[in-house]
Amino acid sequence: MAFHSDISKTPPNADFLPRFDRILRKKQPGQAGYLFQRISRYAGVFLMWAAIIWTPIVGYLTSTPPSYTSHLSLILPGAGVSASVNIDNIGQASSYASSAFASNSISPTQTYKRLLRADRILDAAAASLQVHRNALPRPKVDLVDQTGLIHLEMTGASPQQAKDRAQAVLEAFFTEITALRTDDQLVREAGAVIAIEEYRDSVQATRLAVTSLQNETGFLSRDQFTAQVTENDTRYATLIKMRAQLEDKTAYVQALETALGLSPEYAARALDLYSDRQYLALVQEAAEKAADVSQARSRFGPRHPRMIKAQTAYDEAQRATFTKATAVTGLSSNQAAQLNLSQFGDRTTLLAELVRNAAERAGLDARYNTLNRRFSREKNRLERAAQAAAQLEDLQRDFQVAEAVFASAIARGQSSKVDVFASYPLVQVLENPSLPDAPSSPRTKIAIAAGVAATLMILLALSLGWVRRGLINWLIGLRKEQDLV
Known part of the structure; x- marks a missing residue:
């Protein structure tokens, strides 16, 4: 009965409800609840350090306003x-x-x-x-x-x-x-301002003298006068060469006129005829009529009706030809009759050559006369300006000296302007200033990475603490074995 009474005094589930002092009281290995007590102790340490690490990190990430850096x-x-x-x-x-x-x-x-x-x-x-x-x-x-x-x-x-x-x-x-x-x-x-002003006055006086002489002579420099003299000499050489060309061209045109028996004007009119299709058709018809006359003359007498008919047709064809030639060339009938209208081929080429060379001779003659007048005029002007050009050269040399002194003074005083750096x-x-695409603060990734790294270090430290007893025993056993050996 006493045993039954003791059982009734024991609270139900007493072995499964450990008291708080059981957790804090250190147990030895092998005792009941040792493993649970050790796990609870390590978990408490881990949670305490995790709170120490993550509380400021979470506070930093949630309370710090975003900041961007350019x-x-x-x-x-x-x-x-x-x-x-x-x-x-x-x-x-x-x-x-x-x-x-x-x-x-x-x-x-x-x-x-x-x-x-x-x-x-x-x-x-x-x-x-x-x-x-x-x-x-x-x-x-x-x-x-x-x-x-x-x-x-x-x-x-x-x-x-x-x-x-x-x-x-x-x-x-x-x-x-x-x-x-x-x-x-x-x-x-x-x-350097005062010295530059003095040099400027000297240069200005010399420049006024040069400008005055330039206005009088029309030359800007001695080189310009020399260039104009050289140009006029070149013009004279060109004039001589052009004169020889003109003489050659004139002789050639005269030879063509003699060979053709026509002047360039008549040759041009003949070419106009040779290019008219109606005129050529009339010439062809006149040639056919002339053949009929020849054939009739060989068979009949001069008073035979067929002979008279053929001759009449030929005369009408000739009159039509002369009438058309007069209309095309603008010449009279007699002048048009002077043209040799029955020869073509090479004669046409010679007529065209005569017309072309006559035109070239006329152009060359006009150029020669114009160039000759200009040469004579320039020669007279340059002879009058030779002395003034020599005076201008002396004045310009004085101006160059004064300007060189002035430029040197300016260069010494203003050389610093060449390099403003x-x-x-x-x-x-x-x-250029960048437009940031992500905030530079708070740095979420770095903060989380630091927290994870610290947490892993705590876990590593607790793991070493957990296995320290087995590791120590293993080292002690290894030392004893070495001592026995």
Whole structure:
């Protein structure tokens, strides 16, 4: 009965409801609940570290507003520039600007980095964006070692805002660089103004004298006079050659006139006839009638009716031929009759040759006469202008000397204008401000990857802790075996 009473006092399921002190009380291996207690302890440690790792990560990802970064790149080419001014080998001035990277004591990239982060650049950029100066973050500027590259980053709440901010900073930077270069040029050229004015007065006086003589003579330089003399000599040589050609052409035309017995005008009219189809048909008909007359004459007497009929037909054909020739050529009947209308072939070619050469002779004669008159006129003018051209040469030489001195002074005082990048080197946009397609902050992938890596490290540490007892026992057993050996 007592045993039954004890059983009744024991709460139901007491072995399956472990108390909290059982979990905390350390059990030895082999005891009941040892494995459950160890798993519970390792799980608690893992959950505690997981909370420590992931709580700030989740807070960072959920509370940090998105931020976008626009990138742009500038480059300094760094090449040296030289310039030389040479006036007719009389006056010369040279200038040379060393490369921006020639000096080890001065770094143009560092200078531009400071300027990009300067307050006046940010003030100008904020004014162009119409925002308060404090709302515009200072750009991040990075320099690439051993190069002329400058990388700039600008952040914003949106992709377009980041790009606009970077563009505003870039425009403000270039505006400031231009202003600095302009101020540098003004300071450099201020000291040479007085000397240049004196040289300018001397050059102006000499130029007035040269201009006055040029207006009187019509020559701009001695070289122009020499060129005109040479041109007129060439014209005379051409005139001689043209005269010989004209004489040859005249002799050839006269020979053709003698051979054909026609003048070029009559030859042209004959060619007009030879190209008229109706006239040729009439000529053919007259030839046929002439054949009929010959045949009748051989058979009949001069008073025979057939003979008379054939002769009458031939005479009518001839009159029709002369009438057509008169209409085509515009000549009288007697003049048209003088043309040899019965010969074709080679005679036609000779007539065309006569007409063509007569036209060429007329053109050549006109050119010769025109060129001869021009040669005579130019010869007289150049003979009168020879002395004035010599005076002009002397005055121009004096002007060249004065101008060379003046140009040298200007070149010395203004040579810095040749290279506006002497003090502030050339900088170019290598990469325009980019439009970011993804936020740069918060960096979700990096944060999650860091959390996963930390979690894996915690799991690795707990795994080593879990197997530490077996590993230690294995090492101790291995040491004992070595001692026994």
